[in-house]
Amino acid sequence: MPDRAAYNSRDSRCKSPYGAVPSGTKVQLTLRPLRAEGFSRATMSARFEFRDDATVTLNMPWSGLDGARDLFTCTLDTGDYVGLVWYSFGLERLDGKGRKMFGPYQLTVYDGGEVVPEWFGEGTTYQIFPDRFRRTRVPDPQGMVGGRWVHTAWQEEPEFRPDKNGEIRNRDFFGGDLKGVMEKLDYLQGLGVETLYFCPIFEAAENHRYGTADYRNIDPMLGTEEDFIQLCAMAHQRGMRVMLDGVFNHTGYVSRYFNGDGFYPTPGACQSEDSPYRSWFNFIHWPDQYESWWGIYSLPAVNEHDPSYRNFIFGGQDSVVRRWLRAGADGWRLDVADELPDDFVRGIHEAARAEKPDAVIIGEVWEDGSTKVAYGVRRRHIMGRHCDGLMNYPFRNAVLSYLKGGDAADFVNAMETLRENYPRFAYYSAMNSLGTHDTARILTLLGAEEGCEHQSKEWRSNYRLGPDQRRRAKELLKLGAALMFAFPGSPTVYYGDEAGMEGFEDPFNRRTFPWGREDSELMGWFSRLGHLRKQSPALRQGDIHYRVGKGPVLAFTRTHGEETVLAVFNTGSEEATLRLRENEEAQLLLGSARFHTEPEGPLLTLQPRTGSLLQIVPVPEEEEE
Structure with missing residues (x-):
């Protein structure tokens, strides 16, 4: 099993910023092997797939300690590249006898030069x-x-x-x-x-x-x-x-453009090689053999x-x-x-x-x-x-x-x-x-x-x-x-x-x-x-953070500004519980989850095969006298 504590691409201590990045971003990558393993040298190799697999290798200098772990860090500059980068790490011991490899990992580098309208993803x-x-x-x-x-x-x-x-x-x-x-x-x-x-x-x-x-x-x-x-x-x-x-990948066999059944008065591609639509289609043998979508004759494929x-x-x-x-x-x-x-x-x-x-x-x-x-x-x-x-x-x-x-x-x-x-x-x-x-x-x-x-x-x-x-x-x-x-x-x-x-x-x-x-x-x-x-702005635009994901129970929050919505689900056939944080209360928006305040902290009870949405309300801390 890979040592995910040594490198986890979803951990900000290992990779920053998170996830896909716009071109021009400088991505900081950090390996965190156990000091007891005795690694003294680290390298990172990045393959730029959309640039004819060009490969860049960078040394990762030692950058300090975090508890029992060494830190080796480098910065990958994406420049003007757009596409996938596949990066891997290598660790070596001082005696050269021990080597450990990590990867490859995917980095998506996209063109961030335009504003994408948000309306579609926000609404139903x-x-x-x-x-x-x-x-x-x-x-x-x-x-x-x-x-x-x-x-x-x-x-x-x-x-x-x-x-x-x-x-x-x-x-x-x-x-x-x-x-x-x-x-x-x-x-x-x-x-x-x-x-x-x-x-x-x-x-x-x-x-x-x-x-x-x-x-x-x-x-x-x-x-x-x-x-x-x-x-x-x-x-x-x-x-x-x-x-x-x-x-736009194919038209109909019965269409103004192909006109396989002659319904339309003007000649289609299969009726005349002089048709203005003839070049739209790929004929293997004109007029009766042609490329079609998944071989379905009624959907002749076009030449895009x-x-x-x-x-x-x-x-x-x-x-x-x-x-x-x-x-x-x-x-x-x-x-x-x-x-x-x-x-x-x-x-x-x-x-x-x-x-x-x-x-x-x-x-x-x-x-x-x-x-x-x-x-x-x-x-x-x-x-x-x-x-x-x-x-x-x-x-x-x-x-x-x-x-x-x-x-x-x-x-x-x-x-x-x-x-x-x-x-x-x-x-x-x-x-x-x-x-x-x-x-x-x-x-x-x-x-x-x-x-x-x-x-x-x-x-x-x-x-x-x-x-x-x-x-x-x-x-x-x-x-x-x-x-x-x-x-x-x-x-x-x-x-x-x-x-x-x-x-x-x-x-x-x-x-x-x-x-x-x-x-x-x-x-x-x-x-x-x-x-x-x-x-709800939180449901339309909010960041997502998972709280539980185990067995039948799934819970995550969506947060935008001051609003946090907690979504909780139990697919099991038995009642389940979920402990909230000490400074939280929950107001039910939809569903059947029940909120309790207990000495051990706030608790949600989830009925079998149910989902609920709740508003999370922080509890003000009591002022000391």
Whole structure:
């Protein structure tokens, strides 16, 4: 086991400043071996990965004693470098016979030359799958792209069976529309929502609309451009922002650009080599063999290096990115950001900021975004001037593991690894969620028995939690939601999770919102969390400090200025206790934790499978007479 007391990158005695640093920072590094080990010489070696692995070796002179430990210190100057640095240490004894190595450790050096807007990470985000949220009428699909059909009843089950050709085509629609969202803005405001994140809203053949047919046209089943402008204006009047889904890695086979089925009157890339869109796609053999996303023929991949495509998406004054920001959007979430070249992402970022200085770009990344490698290239997602934040699937994975009986220590370690690796702007602008359109419903995951993934899709379509399963799942969901709302980054609610929706994978996680059949207990809980988040500077911007992370018990504080909020959680099946500091009292904001004053000091009692948020109030010291 490594001697973490000799070097711990999260300890200010060993490394300062903490975590990721802007370029130009001089980082002080200190080794602290036991004096009894007899080390007399220390060196530090730093490899600058984004500078062709150039390596710098520095001597670490002896700098004093700290109790029983020698101190060896050096300063690493990051200069104008932006990227990852991997640094290691070596210790030698005077006789040269003993050597000890530490590392490598990661240092993220980012471009700190711009101010990243803070609005996204501070407030609650609500993710809307447009076809399934709210409809104001049963639409007529005649004349629309894709050969769609519409469910007459809102409560029907989404179609999941293959068609006669064995394909799952996603052409069944329910007719959710933008006017339906407008009707429910007061509802969303009542949840404390500050950002509306829409899955794609542009014209497309499939109900998920991730195979874009026309980037310049709102899907007619959703409404018109005027409807979108009105929705944005109404949202802004309520203090909400609007984020769109940018699907720029691929288009639809059925699209104005590829035009695989000939729906559009002008020739697409697969119809004519003279098409203005021909260079957008990579044909292996024109016109029937081409690169596509994950080999799915209906999603032909675009060539993001093509000048005309780049100009269309972000280069021109009327580019897609700028056009919809002008219409009222406030930011973009980039679908499959790993599959977009870094300079393409940077171009989107520059265009967005040029059009709207406080526009935000969030990337879809499923792993630690600081070390992500895609197609053999280390990505620059959060090195500055690319993505302002990422979808935080590592957070979701860590929360799920904890809720299902995992050790709170694992959650703390996973999140502290991210906090250490991420620039502060990226950590605080993360999109934290318990569920999305790409994952099973959180309530189902928390309540269903093991082995359901081996059942047939027909079985999973009919599955619902039993009363005892649902009760337990709701307890854990309330705990998980409180954890999400108390954590740095934007708490993101997938539509209907607050209403108690269930369902396994797509399309069962994309059922219609159960208007009139919501779970009132969960609705009330999410609403209270949303308003606490909106009102508390500590929850919006505060630093995080862990107090306990062991077994089923997790506790941390968020502090901003004079305000400190304590978040406490117990996933166990038995009552747990947490001792506060002697000069503290706790006022309950949300939950069921009980505060007691005892001779040994203040104590919190945590009920099984609960989470609570409390205001920490310092107790004034008594003046001596």
